[in-house]
Amino acid sequence: MASSKAHHATGLAAGIIAAALVTASARTGGAGIDLIAGVLALIGGMAGATAPDWLEVAWWTRRRKLWITHRTLTHWGIGWIALLALSYHFLGRHPAAPAAFGFACGGLMHLFADWPNPLGVPWIAGRHSLNLWTSGHCDLIIVAGAWAAALFVVDDVWFHHAYGRMLLGALRL
Numbered sequence: 001m002a003s004s005k006a007h008h009a010t011g012l013a014a015g016i017i018a019a020a021l022v023t024a025s026a027r028t029g030g031a032g033i034d035l036i037a038g039v040l041a042l043i044g045g046m047a048g049a050t051a052p053d054w055l056e057v058a059w060w061t062r063r064r065k066l067w068i069t070h071r072t073l074t075h076w077g078i079g080w081i082a083l084l085a086l087s088y089h090f091l092g093r094h095p096a097a098p099a100a101f102g103f104a105c106g107g108l109m110h111l112f113a114d115w116p117n118p119l120g121v122p123w124i125a126g127r128h129s130l131n132l133w134t135s136g137h138c139d140l141i142i143v144a145g146a147w148a149a150a151l152f153v154v155d156d157v158w159f160h161h162a163y164g165r166m167l168l169g170a171l172r173l
């Protein structure tokens with residue numbers, strides 16, 4: 001796995017992405033409810049980013065052994081994508097949807113963070129690895145990528161590319 005520090009750092013980015021998307025869906029109605037939905041999505045994203053690892057630990061027992069093999073069902077891409085689609089569908093229709101949507105964004109972010117290292121991630125069936133580096137290495141690249149994605153989404157949704165245009169303008173100088 002990517003280090004837990006990396007999962008936490010990317011989790012915050014995932015939460016921000018989820019919050020931006022939830023408020024952008026504009027189906028919650030009312031700015032106050034939008035804000036609450038956004039905060040729930042943010043918290044969900046942070047919990048979801050570490051979930052694939054803690055979901056496989058039998059934390060209710062004393063020995064805290066894994067109850068399933070590491071990086072199997074809890075790291076299953078289709079499962080997380082299904083949750084993402086389902087929770088998105090229920091945005092504005094069910095009060096738990098924003099948190100679930102955030103949770104799914106966080107989970108997918110976790111999978112992306114685990115993907116490059118040799119053990120890989122079972123996106124569909126069988127593990128696939130980008131085989132770029134071993135665990136804990138190059139966390140900075142993962143974290144930077146997650147934050148770049150978060151900034152892009154936030155700029156798009158909340159600022160309508162105002163900052164992106166500014167950046168492009170600056171690069172042209």
Ligand SMILES: [Zn+2]
Pocket residue numbers: 001002052053071075110114
């Ligand atoms: Zn993991």
